Amino acid sequence: MSDVLTGTTTGAIRYRGRHEVPVAFRPPAPPRHFVGRDRELAQIRSGGVTVLSGPGGVGKTALALKWLRDRGSGDQLYVDLTAREPVEVRLNRLLEALRLYDVPAEERAAVFRSVVLLRKITLLLDNADSADQVTPLLPASGTVLVTSRAKLDLAGAHQIDVEPLTGDERLDALLEESYVELPERQARLYRLCAWHAGAHFDVPVAAAIAGEQECDVEDALDDLVEKSLLTEVGDEAFRFHELVRAHARAKRYQ
Ligand SMILES: Nc1ncnc2c1ncn2[C@@H]1O[C@H](COP(=O)(O)OP(=O)(O)OP(=O)(O)O)[C@@H](O)[C@H]1O
Ligand SMILES: [Mg+2]
Numbered sequence: 600m601s602d603v604l605t606g607t608t609t610g611a612i613r614y615r616g617r618h619e620v621p622v623a624f625r626p627p628a629p630p631r632h633f634v635g636r637d638r639e640l641a642q643i644r645s646g647g648v649t650v651l652s653g654p655g656g657v658g659k660t661a662l663a664l665k666w667l668r669d670r671g672s673g674d675q676l677y678v679d680l681t682a683r684e685p686v687e688v689r690l691n692r693l694l695e696a697l698r699l700y701d702v703p704a705e706e707r708a709a710v711f712r713s714v715v716l717l718r719k720i721t722l723l724l725d726n727a728d729s730a731d732q733v734t735p736l737l738p739a740s741g742t743v744l745v746t747s748r749a750k751l752d753l754a755g756a757h758q759i760d761v762e763p764l765t766g767d768e769r770l771d772a773l774l775e776e777s778y779v780e781l782p783e784r785q786a787r788l789y790r791l792c793a794w795h796a797g798a799h800f801d802v803p804v805a806a807a808i809a810g811e812q813e814c815d816v817e818d819a820l821d822d823l824v825e826k827s828l829l830t831e832v833g834d835e836a837f838r839f840h841e842l843v844r845a846h847a848r849a850k851r852y853q
Contacts, residue, residue, distance in 0.1 A: 619674065624696040626677040626723050629664035632775035635768040636662050642759050645670065648743045650751050653761030659746040662761060663723050666744065674720045678736065681726045686735060708735040716741055727751060767842075774846045777826045784811075785819045786850075789828055792839070793847030799836040 636658070643649045643666045651659040667675050678693065690707035694700070694714075702710050715722060716738040727733045727747040734753070737743060745751065750758070764772065781789065791808050792800060800808075806816040820837055823829035828847075829837050839847065 620676050620720065621696050624676055624678075624693070626664050626667050626675050629668050630661050630776075631779040632772055633661060633665050634771045634775055635764055636665065639759055639761065640666055640670065642757075643670070643744065644757050645672070645742055646740070648737060648745060648753060648756040650745045650747060650753060650756045650758050651761050652747050652750050652758065654763075655748055657761050657763055659761050660725055663725070663744045663746055667721065667723060671721050671742070674718055675723065676715070676720050677723045677725065679725050680728070680732055686732075690735075711736065712738045770842060771846060774828070774843060777828055778846070778850065781822075781826070781828075784815070785822050788816065788819045789823055789847050790850045792829075792837075793844045794851075799832055799838045801836050805837070 639651075639662055643651075643663075651663055653659055676693070676696075678689075680689075682689075687704045687707055690711050691702070691704075693711055694702050694707060697711075697714055697718075699710060699714065712735075714720070715736075719741060721742040722736065722738075722744070724733055724736060724743065724745045727745050728749060730751045730753050733745055733751065737753075745753070745756070778786065778789070788805065788809050788811075792805050795804065795808060802813050802817050802820065805820055806813040809816055820829060824831050824837070828843055830840060832838050
């Protein structure tokens with residue numbers, strides 16, 4: 600069924616059909632190695648505008664994407680505000696993504712807000728640098744997440760300061776980043792060997808733990824060493840750094 604839109608003024612819009620945002624305009628997946636942020640995830644509101652502000656690289660976008668993936672609902676539209684383009688041009692691009700063509704320039708903001716409202720689309724406005732950039736895009740109600748390096752003066756918005764991850768969380772993120780890339784054999788060996796009671800283990804012990812051939816296990820262990828998930832000690836012995844062992848053990852329960 601094709602989408603049908605009648606009217607172009609705010610009050611007259613009737614939208615029927617598939618309620619879908621094209622893939623290119625949907626939020627990308629959050630990082631697979633996402634860690635922490637439980638408090639911030641709980642603070643983001645379903646309904647209303649939440650502004651996530653904090654320095655570059657602190658994790659605002661990752662946090663927003665994680666929330667949308669885990670706790671958001673319905674259609675979601677990702678708008679990157681980085682490009683310096685006139686607001687009418689941006690709106691036209693967004694409206695076309697929503698399959699609304701040839702909307703007169705002066706009506707675009709109102710039509711965009713109405714469609715977002717009617718279709719209950721959750722917005723992520725990423726990389727805003729001023730409140731003026733955001734305000735024309737805000738529907739009268741619904742869920743909107745905004746990320747910005749600046750504190751935005753948006754009336755009624757819920758403000759969350761995104762602080763840097765703690766040292767332990769950063770380490771966890773790094774471990775997670777390496778772990779999610781592991782082929783299943785290595786991942787399994789990583790999880791299992793972490794339960795070895797002694798300080799060190801060698802290839803025969805690892806092979807016994809995993810129930811695999813020594814030659815296969817040897818390659819897999821070398822791979823774990825290369826990825827800094829395991830430390831080689833002396834001749835053919837291995838050990839886990841304490842924090843890495845805790846990470847590996849925790850994996851068994853997920
Ligand atoms: N909670 C997290 N767990 C794991 N990795 C994270 C987390 N938060 C952020 N990162 C990683 O840190 C990097 C920077 O995060 P992000 O892009 O979200 O920062 P930002 O605050 O949006 O920065 P900018 O202001 O430049 O847009 C990314 O590679 C992201 O995957
Ligand atoms: Mg960002």
